[in-house]
Amino acid sequence: MRRVVITGIGAVTPLGNSIEATWRSALEGKTGIGPLLKFDSSGFTAKTAAEVKDFRMEDYMLVNKRHRMDRFAQYAVAASIMAVRDSGVIAGKHAEPERIGVYFGTAAGGLESFEETYKCMNQNGIQGLYPFAATMVISNMAASQVSIAIGARGYNNTSVLSCASSSNAIGEAFRVIQRGEADIMIAGGSEASITPIGIGAFCAMGAxxxxPDPATSCRPFDKDRDGLVMGEGSGVLVLETLESALKREAKIYGEIAGYSTVSDAYHITSPSPGGEGCVRAMELALAGSGLHKKDIDYINAHGTSTRYNDIAETQAIKTCFQEFAHKIPISSTKSMTGHMMGAAGAVEAIFTLLTIKNSTILPTINLVTPDPECDLDYVPAAARKAPVKAALSNALGFGGHNTALIFKAY
Known part of the structure; x- marks a missing residue:
């Protein structure tokens, strides 16, 4: 199997519209959560959201092309262009376009465009529909628009696994390279589901x-948490064979060591008892990585700030890591970014890589009164300096999806 490393990263997040701004804010323990402003939230129980702010798609694409994309695809293209620039890879010079692929994840796809199209048809009939309405809605458009924007003509696919979508996309892109079907993969996820239906559906579910206080509304593992906060944005990684990266003397953020994805086959929203599926995902990823449980120096938890998730994931970590569980620093960066749904896993993978690269563990902010059933080291309040050579990132999605990624220093 070919070794796979990460040579570029890019992100559009509630913490900033670049990797530098996002990482700096996360290090400082700042929140990207604010008042819900994208629509009138009267009648909605949710009053806060982690919205992308001051985003300028014109910095990445011509206006006439921008208007043919839902926001989730716009975020994906912008983050991908950042990641490719960061990697320094040039199609046709460092790899043939046919050997560069794209793998993207999303949970909701073009939800905003779907809602706007429905309203337009109700008001103006079929004659009023936008010619690109269909292509703005479907979930594969992030991967398609990214491939067009960067000239990637190789393997192209989309993962729709709810909140595990982009972690799955990264893991599957890793396998595509391992199998020899591509030399470079642009992989990640994107979401723009802060819409009346996107927020309203989660309000109806009670999740x-x-x-109403943006400073404290998202508090993973805290006894006083009362649910997730919706986020949006995109995270993208450039995956590359180690041989290719060394040949062109690229900088390397880290190496993908392990990946696994499994199903609970239990319930459409609740995790299986004790986080059994999460346990299996972590154990399989570890087995494939060649690492031991004691080698994991940090875990970026899924940590949604919901009772069922936080407790089940805590139990899963204890079951998997046993006597090492209480020694491993764990944080939920969703406390700062909100839950970015289909983009969450990719942004958290980037945080995990930068944790390894910078020997600094990001905090779980707003953790003031720990839930007695969540009794591990969640790095509350402030970032912590510590050597991290190998780290694991969990992503758990509705429908029973459990994905684990393991990264290590190169």
Whole structure:
């Protein structure tokens, strides 16, 4: 199997519209959560959201092309262009376009465009529909628009695994390179589901926070948490064979060591008892990585700030890591970014890589009163300096999806 490293990263997040801004804010423990402003939230229990702010798609694409994309695809293209620039890879010079692929994840796809199209048809009939309405809605458009924007003509696919979508996309892109079907993969996820239906559906489910204070509405592992906060944005990694990266003397953020994805086959929203599926995902990823449980220096938890998830994931970590569980620093960066749904896993993979690269563990902010059932080291309040050579990132999605990625220093 070919070794796979990460040579470029890019992101559009509630913490900033670049990797530098996002990482700096996360290090400082700042929140990207604010008042829900994208639509009138009267009648909604949710009053806060982690919205992308001051985003300028014109910095990445011509206006006439931009208007043919839903926001989730715009975020994907912008983050991908950042990641490719960061990697320094040039199609046709460092790899043939046919050997460069794209793998993207999303949970909701073009939800905003779907809602706008429905309203337009109700008001103006079929004659009023936008010619690109269909292509703005479908979920594969992030991968398609990214491939067009960067000239990637190789393997192209989309993962739709709810909140595990982009972690799955990264893991599957890793396998595509391992199998020899591509030399370079642009992989990640994107989401723009802060819409009336996107927020309203989670309000109806009772899974979203009703806390009106943006500073405290998302509090993973805290006894007083009352649900997740919706986020949006995109995270993208450039995956490359180690041989290719060394040949062109690229900088290397880290290496993918392990990946696994499994199903609970239990319930459409609740995790299996004790986080059994999460346990299996972590154990399989570890087995494939060649690392031991004691080698994991950090875990970026899924940590949604919901009771069922936080407790089940805590139990899963204890079951998997046993006597090492209480020694491993764990943080939920969703406390700062909100839950970015289909983009969450990719952004958290980037945080995990930068944790390894910078020997600094990001905090779980707003953790003031720990839930007695969540009794591990969640790095509360402030970032922590510590050597990290190998780290694991969990992603758990509705429908029973469990994905684990393991990264290590190169």
């Amino acid at each position: 979203i926070s009703s806390n």
